Amino acid sequence: MHAVIISIGDELVLGQTVDTNSAYLSERLSSRGIMPVMHLTVADDQRATADAIRRACEIADLVLVTGGLGPTDDDLTRQAMADVLGVPLVRDEAALREIAAFFARRQRPMNPRNEIQAMCPVGATMLRNPVGTAPGIKATMGSRKAIVFCLPGVPGEMYAMYDLHVGPHLEASGHRPTLLTTKLNTFGMGESDVAGLLGDLMRRDRNPVVGTTVSGGIVSVRIRSTFTDAVESQRQLDDTIAQVREHLGDIVFSRDQVTLAQVVGELLRQRGMTLATAESCTGGLIGQLLTDTPGSSHYYRGGFITYCNDLKTQLLGVPPEVLRQHGAVSEPCAGAMAEGALRNSGADIAVSVTGVAGPDGGTTDKPVGTICFGVAQRNHATETHRLMLGGDRAFIRLRAAYTAMNLVRQNLLIAYC
Amino acid sequence: MHAVIISIGDELVLGQTVDTNSAYLSERLSSRGIMPVMHLTVADDQRATADAIRRACEIADLVLVTGGLGPTDDDLTRQAMADVLGVPLVRDEAALREIAAFFARRQRPMNPRNEIQAMCPVGATMLRNPVGTAPGIKATMGSRKAIVFCLPGVPGEMYAMYDLHVGPHLEASGHRPTLLTTKLNTFGMGESDVAGLLGDLMRRDRNPVVGTTVSGGIVSVRIRSTFTDAVESQRQLDDTIAQVREHLGDIVFSRDQVTLAQVVGELLRQRGMTLATAESCTGGLIGQLLTDTPGSSHYYRGGFITYCNDLKTQLLGVPPEVLRQHGAVSEPCAGAMAEGALRNSGADIAVSVTGVAGPDGGTTDKPVGTICFGVAQRNHATETHRLMLGGDRAFIRLRAAYTAMNLVRQNLLIAYC
Numbered sequence: 083m084h085a086v087i088i089s090i091g092d093e094l095v096l097g098q099t100v101d102t103n104s105a106y107l108s109e110r111l112s113s114r115g116i117m118p119v120m121h122l123t124v125a126d127d128q129r130a131t132a133d134a135i136r137r138a139c140e141i142a143d144l145v146l147v148t149g150g151l152g153p154t155d156d157d158l159t160r161q162a163m164a165d166v167l168g169v170p171l172v173r174d175e176a177a178l179r180e181i182a183a184f185f186a187r188r189q190r191p192m193n194p195r196n197e198i199q200a201m202c203p204v205g206a207t208m209l210r211n212p213v214g215t216a217p218g219i220k221a222t223m224g225s226r227k228a229i230v231f232c233l234p235g236v237p238g239e240m241y242a243m244y245d246l247h248v249g250p251h252l253e254a255s256g257h258r259p260t261l262l263t264t265k266l267n268t269f270g271m272g273e274s275d276v277a278g279l280l281g282d283l284m285r286r287d288r289n290p291v292v293g294t295t296v297s298g299g300i301v302s303v304r305i306r307s308t309f310t311d312a313v314e315s316q317r318q319l320d321d322t323i324a325q326v327r328e329h330l331g332d333i334v335f336s337r338d339q340v341t342l343a344q345v346v347g348e349l350l351r352q353r354g355m356t357l358a359t360a361e362s363c364t365g366g367l368i369g370q371l372l373t374d375t376p377g378s379s380h381y382y383r384g385g386f387i388t389y390c391n392d393l394k395t396q397l398l399g400v401p402p403e404v405l406r407q408h409g410a411v412s413e414p415c416a417g418a419m420a421e422g423a424l425r426n427s428g429a430d431i432a433v434s435v436t437g438v439a440g441p442d443g444g445t446t447d448k449p450v451g452t453i454c455f456g457v458a459q460r461n462h463a464t465e466t467h468r469l470m471l472g473g474d475r476a477f478i479r480l481r482a483a484y485t486a487m488n489l490v491r492q493n494l495l496i497a498y499c
Numbered sequence: 500m501h502a503v504i505i506s507i508g509d510e511l512v513l514g515q516t517v518d519t520n521s522a523y524l525s526e527r528l529s530s531r532g533i534m535p536v537m538h539l540t541v542a543d544d545q546r547a548t549a550d551a552i553r554r555a556c557e558i559a560d561l562v563l564v565t566g567g568l569g570p571t572d573d574d575l576t577r578q579a580m581a582d583v584l585g586v587p588l589v590r591d592e593a594a595l596r597e598i599a600a601f602f603a604r605r606q607r608p609m610n611p612r613n614e615i616q617a618m619c620p621v622g623a624t625m626l627r628n629p630v631g632t633a634p635g636i637k638a639t640m641g642s643r644k645a646i647v648f649c650l651p652g653v654p655g656e657m658y659a660m661y662d663l664h665v666g667p668h669l670e671a672s673g674h675r676p677t678l679l680t681t682k683l684n685t686f687g688m689g690e691s692d693v694a695g696l697l698g699d700l701m702r703r704d705r706n707p708v709v710g711t712t713v714s715g716g717i718v719s720v721r722i723r724s725t726f727t728d729a730v731e732s733q734r735q736l737d738d739t740i741a742q743v744r745e746h747l748g749d750i751v752f753s754r755d756q757v758t759l760a761q762v763v764g765e766l767l768r769q770r771g772m773t774l775a776t777a778e779s780c781t782g783g784l785i786g787q788l789l790t791d792t793p794g795s796s797h798y799y800r801g802g803f804i805t806y807c808n809d810l811k812t813q814l815l816g817v818p819p820e821v822l823r824q825h826g827a828v829s830e831p832c833a834g835a836m837a838e839g840a841l842r843n844s845g846a847d848i849a850v851s852v853t854g855v856a857g858p859d860g861g862t863t864d865k866p867v868g869t870i871c872f873g874v875a876q877r878n879h880a881t882e883t884h885r886l887m888l889g890g891d892r893a894f895i896r897l898r899a900a901y902t903a904m905n906l907v908r909q910n911l912l913i914a915y916c
Contacts, residue, residue: 089538094522095525095535095537096526096529096535097522097523097525097526097528097529098526100518101518101521101522101538102517104514105511105514105515105516105517105518107514108511108513109513109514109515111514112513118512118513119541119542119547120512120539120540120541120542120551121506121511121512121518121540122537122538123521123538123539123540124536125537130536130537359804361783361786364787365786365787365795365799366776366778366782366784366785366787366790366802366804367783367787368783369778369782369783369787369804369806370782370783370786370787373781373782373896374782374892374893376857376859376892377859378782379807382782382807383806383807384805384806384810384814385783385803385804385806386803386814387776387786387801387802387803388801389786389790389799389800389801389802390796390800392845393800393801393844393845396843396845397801397814426813427810428810428813439793440793442793442794475791476791
C-alpha cells in the first residue's frame with residue numbers, strides 16, 4: 083500500500099511555518115508498514131489543492147490531507163474535494179449539530195461563518211472532530227479507488243482525528259503495527275566508540291536494525307524491529323535490547339524518553355539519599371535539570387551558584403590559597419566546592435562544576451572547554467576530574483551538566499549497589 | 500516568478516526527520532517577492548526524483564532541490580538530473596580537485612566513493628560547496644526554461660550554498676529583497692491585551708502588517724513591510740516600529756533575537772551593578788538563563804538554589820516563623836529570600852522566586868501556579884509580588900523565571916533612568 087501526504091497552507095509554502103504534520107503522519111503510517119511515497123505542500127488555493135489531490139490519487143492507495151478545513155475564506159479543501167469528485171457540496175445536518183454543540187459546551191455563540199464547516203461533497207463522509215470545530219472528510223477517489231482522508235491542519239486536532247478515524251481504518255483493513263522502535267541512551271563515550279563496541283550489531287542488513295544518534299552529548303542507540311509478525315517483532319526487539327546492553331554495560335543510563343536527571347533522582351530515591359550542587363560555569367543548569375522532574379524535592383536539597391570567585395570562598399569555604407595557587411578552574415577548587423556544598427547543605431552527596439565555557443576566558447593552560455568536577459560524600463574521599471569538552475558555550479555547559487550528573491550516577495551505582 | 504521546492508530523502512518521507520529546508524528556502528524566496536507554489540518531498544529514488552523535477556519544471560521558473568548529492572548509493576539526484584536532461588554524466592575535473600582539496604585540508608584520506616560527487620550532467624554547471632564535499636548542480640530545463648539549483652540536504656551546507664549561488668543569481672536577475680520583517684518582544688501582558696493596545700495597527704489590510712505570536716509567555720509583535728521599493732519598505736517599517744513602541748511603552752523589552760536575560764544584563768552593565776538570585780521552584784533556571792550570555796560574570800555574582808525549606812533559613816536567613824506562619828510560598832518568604840541573597844552575596848540587587856510549579860503540591864489557598872517574587876536592593880524597601888501562572892510545570896517555571904528577570908528590568912528602568 084502506497085500513501086501520499088498533502089499539506090495545505092500559505093504559511094507552509096511561504097516558509098513561515100515548518101510543516102511537522104507530514105513527518106508525524108509518515109511516521110505513523112510507516113509504523114504500520116505503509117510506505118509514504120511523497121509529501122506535497124500547496125498554498126490555500128482551490129485549484130492547487132484539487133490538482134494535488136488528483137495527482138496523489140494517481141499514484142497512491144491512501145491519501146492524507148491536512149489543512150484547509152477552517153471556517154474562513156482561505157479554507158478551500160472542501161471545495162477542492164468536491165471539484166475532484168465532480169459533485170456539489172451539501173450541508174451535513176449531523177455535522178452542523180456537532181459544531182453547534184462544540185460552541186454550546188464552551189458557552190460561546192456560534193459564528194454563522196462556522197456553518198461552512200458542515201458542508202460535505204456528495205458521496206463523501208464527514209469525520210467527527212472530538213477537539214475542534216472542523217469535521218474531517220473521507221472519500222474514495224480516482225481510478226485506483228484511493229481512500230482520501232482530509233484532516234484539520236492544527237496539530238492537536240489532527241493527532242486526535244488520526245487516532246479516531248485513520249488508525250482504526252488501517253487497523254480494520256489489516257495494517258497492524260509491525261514496526262517496533264526503542265532507544266537506549268548512553269553517556270560518557272563518543273558515538274564512534276559506542277559504534278565500535280556494538281560491532282556487528284550495527285550491520286545495515288540486520289533486523290532489528292541498530293543505529294546511533296547524538297543529541298547534546300547523549301549518544302542514543304536506536305533499535306528498529308520490522309518483522310511482519312508483531313509477536314516476532316517484539317521478541318526480536320527484546321533480544322537485541324539485551325545484546326546492546328551486554329555490549330555497552332553501564333554507559334546505558336535509560337530507555338526512550340527517561341532523562342539522566344530522572345535516573346539520578348530515581349537512584350537517590352531508592353537509596354534514601356539527598357543531593358546538593360555547587361555550580362560555577364553551568365550557572366544553575368544542573369539544578370534546573372534536576373528540578374525539571376516533579377517530586378525532585380524528595381532528593382534534591384538545593385545548591386550554590388558561585389559564579390564569581392569570592393562567592394566560592396564566602397559560600398563554600400574554598401580556601402583563597404587554592405584559588406591563588408590553582409585558580410578557580412582546577413580540581414582542588416572543584417573538590418573544595420563539592421565539600422563546601424556537602425557541609426553547608428546537609429545533603430548526603432554533593433557535586434560541583436567549575437570551568438571555562440567560553441567563548442572568552444581561555445588560556446594556554448586552560449583553554450575554553452576545560453571543566454573540573456568534584457564529588458563529595460560523607461565518609462568517602464572526595465573525587466575530582468578534569469575534562470576537555472568541545473563545542474560552543476551552550477554545548478559545553480550542557481555536556482558539563484550531564485557529566486556532573488553522570489558522576490553522581492556512577493557513584494551511586496558503585497557505592498551502593 | 501514562481502518557484503517549486505523539492506526535498507529528497509527516505510528519512511523525510513518516512514517521517515524520521517522533519518523537513519526544515521523547504522521552509523527555510525521558501526522564506527528566503529518570498530523575502531525577494533518570489534512566490535513558492537509547491538513543496539514536494541520524495542524518497543531517495545531516481546525515478547521519483549526525476550518525476551518531481553520534471554513536474555516542477557512544468558509549473559515553475561525556479562526549482563530548488565535539496566538532498567541526494569552525497570557519496571553513497573542512495574544519493575541519486577545527479578542521475579535524476581541527467582535523466583530529465585536526457586544526457587550522460589561526465590566527470591568535472593575542477594569539482595574533483597575541490598573535493599580532494601577538502602579532504603587534504605582536513606588531513607584525511609579521500610574515499611574513492613567521493614569521486615561520484617564530481618559527476619555532472621552534460622550541459623549543467625557544478626556549484627562549489629565551500630563547507631562540504633557535495634558540489635551543487637545548476638541547469639536550465641524544460642519548455643519554460645526553468646532554472647534548477649540542486650543543493651545538499653545537510654542544512655548547514657545548504658544555507659552556505661544558497662548564499663553563495665542562489666542569492667546572487669536572484670540578485671543579478673533583479674529579485675531584490677523588498678520584504679522586511681522584524682519583531683518587538685514584550686513581557687508582562689497577555690496576547691489579547693497587547694492586541695487591544697495595538698488596535699488599528701493590526702488591521703489585516705495594513706502595510707506593513709502587524710501580528711502577534713506567543714512563545715513561552717513572551718508576546719512578540721511581528722512587523723512585515725512589503726513595498727516594492729526597498730527604501731520605502733524600510734521607511735515604512737521604521738515608522739510602524741515607532742508606532743508599536745508608542746502604543747506598548749516599556750512592556751517592549753527587545754527587538755528580534757535579543758533575550759530578556761541579555762536586556763537585564765545590559766541594564767546592569769550600564770549601571771555598573773551586580774545581581775544575585777534566590778530560587779526555589781525555578782531550581783536554578785534564572786541563573787542558567789542569565790549565564791547563557793558570555794560575559795555575564797561582569798554583572799551576575801551567583802545565587803542560591805534553596806529547594807528545601809531548611810536551606811531557605813540556613814543559607815538565606817528566612818526566619819523560621821515566616822515559614823511557619825506564611826509558608827514557603829508567600830510574599831514574606833520571597834522578601835526574606837531576596838534580602839538574604841542580597842546580604843550574603845554582596846550584590847547590588849537580588850531577586851527571589853518561590854512557588855508551586857506542580858503538578859502536585861497545590862492547596863486551596865495556594866493552587867499550582869501560585870508564585871511569589873521578591874526584589875531587594877540596598878537603601879530601598881524590598882518589593883514583593885504574588886502571581887498566579889497557568890500552564891504545566893515547565894511553562895510555569897519558565898514564566899516564573901521571566902517574571903523575575905522582568906521585575907529586575909523594571910526596577911533598573913525606574914530607579915536609575
